[in-house]
Structures are given as structure tokens and as C-alpha cells.
Amino acid sequence: MKLAPIIPLLPLAGFLINGLLRNKLSKALTGIIGSGVVLIAFVLSFLVFNSVKAGNTQIFNLFDFISIGNLKIPFEFQVDSLTAVFLLIITGVGFLIHVYSTAYMHEEDEPNFARYFSYLNLFVFSMLLLVMGGNYVVMFIGWEGVGLCSYLLIGYWFTNTEYNIAAKKAFIMNRIGDLGFLIAVFWMIQVFGTTSFSAVFTQLPGNISTTAITGITLCLLIGATGKSAQIPLYTWLPDAMAGPTPVSALIHAATMVTAGIYMIARSNLLYVLAPASMHVVAIVGLATALLAATIALKQNDIKKVLAYSTVSQLGYMFLGLGVGAFTGAVFHVMTHAFFKALLFLGAGSVIHAMHHQQDMRFYGGLKKMLPITHATMLIGCLAIAGIPPFSGFFSKDEILAHAFEANPVYYILGVIGALMTAFYMFRLYAMTFLGQNRGDAHHTPHESPKAMTVPLIVLAVLSAIGGLVGIPELFKPNAHKLSDFLAPVFEDANQYMAHHEAPAHSTEWMMIGVSTFLIVVVIFVAIKRFSNAANATKEAEGVGKFLENKWYVDELYDAMIAKPLMALGSFFNAVVEKSGIDRLVNGVGKAVQFSSRQLRLLQSGNVGGYLLMMVIAIILLIRLVFYLKM
């Protein structure tokens, strides 16, 4: 499969064409180029997928990127089954989002439209680079690339100060995580002498100290919490809603936030050899899942609900990684990509229909007016809530089953999170589509154009049946195709993992039965409660107020980190800068001015004077040589 290195080049080409010719291309052409390159990349990814399925893992060594002393870091791509799965998700879902964007963004004028598409392409390119990189450095390039693109796209409407602040927040939060990643890479170079995946993993377990591995994996985890929005760096993701809705879909579903999951899954061997880090990953994931779910319960902005739901779902993925369910985590990435893209695009469709009103308290009763959106959103909600046989059920169940094996407490907390997920998703559903319309009575929302509904339908189909690639053994033995496919990537890690006794089949049946029953109950409660306009628009109070304000985490960060830093900054500005550095710099300038004013007198234009200087200099030089010789 020689075509693999071309895949990331296609979106790059799209980025360059759209970016450079943005004043010349028509909107239609821009849309065709932007979506077309991703479509071609998708087709190629499919070929790569088939090739990998036949058992081909390939490393493409393109050129030497960094070569210092003994350290050689080639620019290499590694294509194996994990990469192939991510390639399909990124290009597939990415393509649908591109198509959707052509309709969603049609109000923009041409240069901005092209700018938007070039950013989208660049985003896809960076993400492809990230998942195809054959070593941590190439991965880091993609890692930084998605950070940059998220900044550009979140701040796409850059005339709005608030959006710019959100973009900066995303960028800075990511930078904090990136520092952790970078330290991990340096540490890795020191310990292993290389950053290539294959070279690092063949040295394991070897005689590398557990401390070093734990340190490296924890630093990588910091990077992952930044990119994948986990505690403590998750606050940027909800603010990232400032960008256009398809961008949110792209960030949340296909790219960016899955980077952290991918990175940890890729480093599975490292993590398995550092059990402490595994525990940290699991706890961070679980805590994030619960925290974000509680916040999502009380949000009124439709996109905010979805944003916190993403954070929460990512928490589940981390939980899965932390308990060793790497396949489950990747599986959940995949299903989550389907239904979260669906939900975001559906939300985009609603917002589009409601003239950019995002507050759910002004929705209601849209079921009739937006039939396709309604149907697809319902499928998305069922999928995320984990109702069988929709895709979310399978992936979440797999993670929770592994969590139960590792520690039943994880399982119980996980199920509570899942119940909250079901509750807030159906709260969203009910507030948006059921009950009476609480919006502006003067206009009737109407269904979105085909370019928006077709991706919705495709994603709805995927959300509905996407879980069938990973049917658990409980239902049908040896039907977990994804697990078989990914097995080569995780087989080394499985050797070193502490094996738990799998629960008896009867226990599993009972767990699934109970949790599904509870979820169904919660769904009915949510629908019943929030179809009622009075309940839907009620002001939150007490704990609800606390949740609506997101646990005051932003305020806490502001008070604990931002304010002291600002104070320090203003201190430096007022004291150190003004009286220290400025005075020093000005002093140097004044000293030079003064001395040059004095020295200028020597430049009299008097030839005799010059000659005298020359002779004196010669005397001194000879004297010096004479002195040195003695």
C-alpha cells in the first residue's frame, strides 16, 4: 500500500488551494475542492484499511527530519490497524462535516468561506499527520497543528471579542498540555534514545525503570488531558462552542479531542508497564465523566450540553484506557464520532432553522417542523444514552464491563454517569423537539437543505448500526470484528496486563438488564418532565444553580491561577519593566549617545590628527607584541 503518504497531502493541497486562491474561487468551487480532497482521502483510507486488514503494517521513512549526534528522528509514517481505524473516522466523518458546512456556512462571503474551508482542510491534515506519524515527534507536529487549527476555527468569527477570548483559552489550555507532551518526548529521548514507536516498544519492558516509564506516561497524560479535555484542562472545550457548529462537530467527533485517546492507545505498552499511571488515567477519566455529566444536566445552551456531553464521553474513553480496555476505548471513539457528529450537526441544523438562537428555553415543539433533524437526533440521543442495539450501547458496555472487572466501584460510578447522560440528552431532546414552541411566534422554522440533511441521515445510519462491528462475546462468540482487527496493536500490552476474572455470563446479563432498565426509566422521566414548558424554562436554584454555573470551575481557575498571574504581571510591568529594564535599556542608549558625542570630536577631518592616531596605535601594538614575547 504505497498510497498512504498521499492521504495527508490531499487535505494539505486543499488547504493551500483554498487558502491562497480564496479571493478568486467561487463558493461552489471552494466547497467542491474542500470536500473533494477529503473524499479522495477517505477512499484512499479505505484502500489502506483493506490493505491493513490483509495484515500489512507499514512504516514509511520519508526523510531525515532531525539528526543531531546519535539522535536521528526521521519523518516517518506508520500505518497499522489503529491508524487505519482513525484514518477512516477522520476522513469519513470529516467528509460529511465538510459537505454539511457547504450549506451551513453559505451565508458567509466568498473569501471567508474559502478561509473556513482551508482551515477545515488544515485541521484534517494535522489530524492525519497526528495519527499517521511513526514517532512521537511527527505526532507532536500534528498535535500542535490541531491546536493551531482549533484556535483558528474557534476564533473564526474574529470580529467578536468573546469568541477570540474562547479561541485563546483553547490555545492556552492546549499549550499547557503540550508542554507535558514535550517533556515526555524529551524524557523519552533521554531514556530510549529514540522516539519511533516501533523502536521504543521493542525496548520494553527491558531494564527501563518503572519510575521513568511512570514519569513519561504521566507527562503524556498531561498532554492528553489538554487535547482531550479532561480534568483539569477541560474548560476550553465548552468555550470552544464559539466556533461555527460544524467546527464543533469536527473538533468533538472526528479530530482534536480523540488525539489524546489515540496517543494513549498508541502508547499502550508504556501505560501497561506503569500501573500507577493506568490508575491515574482511570480516575481522571471517571472524575471527568461524572463532573461533566452533572454540569450538562443544567445547561440551557444546546451546544453547551453537547460540549459537556463530549467531555463526559471522553472521560469514559479515558476510563476504558485506564482499565486496559484499549479496544473498548477506540471502539467508543468510533461510535462517539458517529453519534456526536450527528448530534452536533443536528444541533447545527436546529440552530440554523432557529436563526442562530442557541438557548433551548426558546425551542420546543420542533418535531413537526424539522422532521428529518428530529428523527436523526432521536437516533443520536438513543445511541449516546446506550439503548441497545444502537452503537453507543456496545462501546459503553464494553468499557463498563472492563471497569467492573478492574473495580466494581468504577462500574457503579460509570453507570451513574451513564444515567445522567441519558437524562441530559433526553432533556435536550424534549426541550428542543417536544412540547410547545416557545420561540418567536412570527416565523416558522423549516427543514435545512439537502447538503445538511444527507450527512445527518448517513451519520444516523452509522450511529444506529455502527456498534455491530463490536458485538460482545456475551451475545455472539467471536463477533467482535474491531477487536480482532486491532489485536496486533494491543497484543504486547495484553501480555503484561493484570488479568481479571471475567464476570459470569449471568452476572453480565443482569448488569446489562438493570442498567438498560434504569436508562429507559430515566429517559421517560426526562421526557415527561421537560416536555412541559414550565419545567423547561424554570430558573435553576440551589444545587442546580451550582451546576448551571459549571461548579464555578472557571471562576476557581480565574481566582487561583489567572488573578495571581495577572497581579504578578502588572507588578512586573509597573516595577521591573518601568524602572528596571526600561532604565537599563535607555541607559545603554544614553551611554552610547554620550560617548559617541565625545568620540565624534576625534573625527575632526584633520589628516594630521588621523596620522598621529595611527602612529600611536602602531607604537602600542609593537609594544604589545614586544611585551607578549618577553
Next chain:
Amino acid sequence: MPINYYLFLAIIIFSIGVTGVLTRRNAIIVFMSIELMLNAANLLLVAFSKLVHQRMAVVEPTNLMAGIDGQLFVFFIMVVAAAEVSVGLAIIVMMYRNVHNVDINFLNRLKN
């Protein structure tokens, strides 16, 4: 006679030349001082040429040409000095024609 004598003589003449350049303002006298310096250098070259020749004669009595390079250098210095004087005096003539003076301090402006 020690070679030092010639060395000192050349240094003295050279220093007198330098002093002349420094103290006088008449461009022609400055020029002549430069000629003095050149001649001091020539004198030294000839002296060392002689020294080399007599030392080589001990090792290789048949080689009459040993050390002749010093004298040839003097010869070339004279050639260059002659060329230099012709151009230099032309410049002085030119300068006199423009400013009616040969004071080197009038040369402190390259423009106009």
C-alpha cells in the same frame, strides 16, 4: 660591523620620516617624508640581502645569486615609488589648481 647598526640607522631615518609626516602641513614635504621612509626600508633590505649572501657563501660558494632577492625588491620599490610620485604630484598639482594651497588640512573634505 653588526647588522644592528644598519637596523638602527634605518629605524632612525624611518622615524624621522614619520615625524615629518606628522608635523608638516605642506603636502610636498609630507610626500618627501614618505620617500624618506621608503628609503629607510630599502636600506634595510639591502643590508639583509648582503647578510644572506655572505652566509650562503659559506654553505654554497658557487651560488652567486644567493640573497639577490632583497636587491630586486629594492628595485621594485623604486619602480613603485616612481609611479607613486608621478601620480601623487599630479594630485598635488590638481589640488593646488583647485584650492591654491598645498596644505593637507584642505583635503579634509572629499566632496566639493
Next chain:
Amino acid sequence: MNISLIAFWFLSALAVFSSLMVITRKNPVYSVLYLILTFFAISGHYILMNAQFLAIVNLIVYAGAIMVLFLFVLMLMNLNKETEQQKNKYLLWSSAIAGGMLMIVLIAALDTPYPQMLEKPGAGNFGMIQNLGKALFTEYVVPFELSSILFLSAMVGAVVISKKGD
């Protein structure tokens, strides 16, 4: 005290004295004349060192041609008057001191306790035109030819510079 040593001292004294006169005379014409005297003294030194050809060339080219050129320019432009303005007194003294310092430093730097000895002038034909000519037209033929180009360019330069007008 043999004859060549006497000649050396006499010629050295003459050279130093006349070169001092060159830089101290107010009237440039005297300076030129003393310079010619200096050249004679130096030519005498050349003869003492068996460089007969150079001695003759020195007299012909320097004392003859170049100095005549100097005199010619002086006379032509009526510069044989004592019109030179004096320099700033401090500058004058500091210049003189600098020159003296240069001399002292050089002598101090180059003085050696056990110097090489020069023999008295022999009867050999080392510095005769035959030997010089041989070297000049074999080993040094390229610089020799180049010097003719130098003369040509100097001639052209002199003509261009002193041409009237622009």
C-alpha cells in the same frame, strides 16, 4: 677603525642630519635639496654593501628624476616661499614625541645582544648588473613586466588627473 667603518659612520651621520633638515626646513626647496643629499648618503651605504647597481639606480632615479620632478612642481607653482601655516603647538609637540616614541619602541623591540656581523665590502660582483639582470629576467620576469604596466597606468593616471577642466 678601518676605512669602511669610518665611511659607515660618516655616511650615517650625513643621512640622519640631512633627513632631519628635510623635515625642519621652512622652505620646501631646501627640503628637496637636503633630501637629495640624503639619497647620496644612502647610495654610499649601498656601495658599502656591494650593491653597486642599486646605488647608481638610486642616484639616477631618485636623486635625479624624482627629485627633479619635485623641484619642478615647486618652482612651477611658486611654492618656494615660506608660506606654510604652523600647526597647533600641542599637536606639533605630540607628533614629534610620537615619532620619537616610535623610534625608541622599534629600537627596543629589535635590539639583540648578539647581532649578526656584516663583513666589510668584498671584491665580489654580487650586486653587479649582470647578476641582477639574470635574476630579473628569469625568476622575476613576470613582476618586471607587470611593473611596466604599472608605469603605463601611472602615466595615464597622472595625465588624466592633471588635465585641466573635467
